[in-house]
Amino acid sequence: MSDRIVISEFMDTPAVEKLRARFDVDYRPSLVDDAAALRASLAEARGWIVRNRTQVRGDALAAAGRLRVVGRLGVGLDNIDVPACDARGIAVIPATGANAESVAEYVIATAMILLRGAAYLSTPAMAAGRWPRQMLSKGRDLSGKTLGLVGFGGIGQLTARKAVAMGMRVVAHDPMVGPDSPAWREGTARPRTLDGLLAESDVVSLHVPLTAQTRDLLNAERLGRMKRGAILINSARGGVVNEAALAAALQEGQLGAAAIDVFDVEPLAAGSPLAGAPNLLLTPHIAGVTVESNERVSAFIAERVAAALA
Secondary structure, eight states, rough: OOOEEEEEEEOOOOHHHHHTTEEEEEEOGGGGHHHHHHHHHHHTTEEEESSSOOSSHHHHHHHHHTOOEEEEOOOOOOOOOHHHHHTEEEOEETTTTTTTTHHHHOOOHHHHHHHTTTTTGGGHHTTTOOOOOTTTTTOSSTTOOOOEEEEOOOHHHHHHHHHHTOOOOOEETTSSSSSTTTHHTTTTTTOHHHHHHHHHOSSEEEEOOOOTTTSSSSOOOHHHHHOTTTEEEEEEEEEOHHHHHHHHHHHHSEEEEEEEOSSSSOOOOOOTTTTTTTSSOOOOOOOOOOOHHHHHHHHHHHHHHHHEEE
16 A cells, blocks of 8 residues: 555645655645545555644644644744654655745735835725825835845845845845855845844844744744834744734834734634734735745645655
């Protein structure tokens, strides 16, 4: 009998079919929401492919007694108990770099939308016969603004290149990137302390994992250090930004606007402190998900998981 691979969230169909040609594949995108069925399927699984919602830990991981490899359709690993996997000799494979283009484009796109004052909101008014031209004539250009990147790994560096091509000036903070790193020698971004970056930037974009050190990295105090009217974009991980503090900063006008794609609890719960905050664009963890990136990520993980089970 061929090895079983469980895929508990959505994956590009051609990549699933390629795996089915060689393995016993249980592909149910809704399996993430049925804990009992997931544990039952994992009992014989040698491979497990997940996105960000599936929790690879606790009872589910314990049920997967024959597991050899976990493929992550994305890059963040905070939903995976990596030490527990390491202790059992289970390989954990993220799709590093495969969705970088999509995330970088999300940052540039949301920055442009929010700097223009979220002009897309004019559609309901215009459809109702109004002409809100004066209200929406105070938008700002992207060109000439300073973009601050908190985290300067692969996605941050790609975002910097795109921002410079659009006429932005870029500064970055990343204690993991040393002063002699080739990342700085490229010249697209200048290094800054975190506080210096927050005070200087018109747009701040986060590109860090969620760790004990980065949880609540942007709390009320640090949000207060940002340039008044600045824009915040978080396509990294929920928990890096304190959501209650962000809502207060928007209500008080300390921040001009924000685009938030990731949340402390996903899906975002009704009654979140973000509900009703002004000048806020919320998206459901899709910064790295496009038709093209799903194809790239799925193909990459299918190939690597198959190789690990060969």
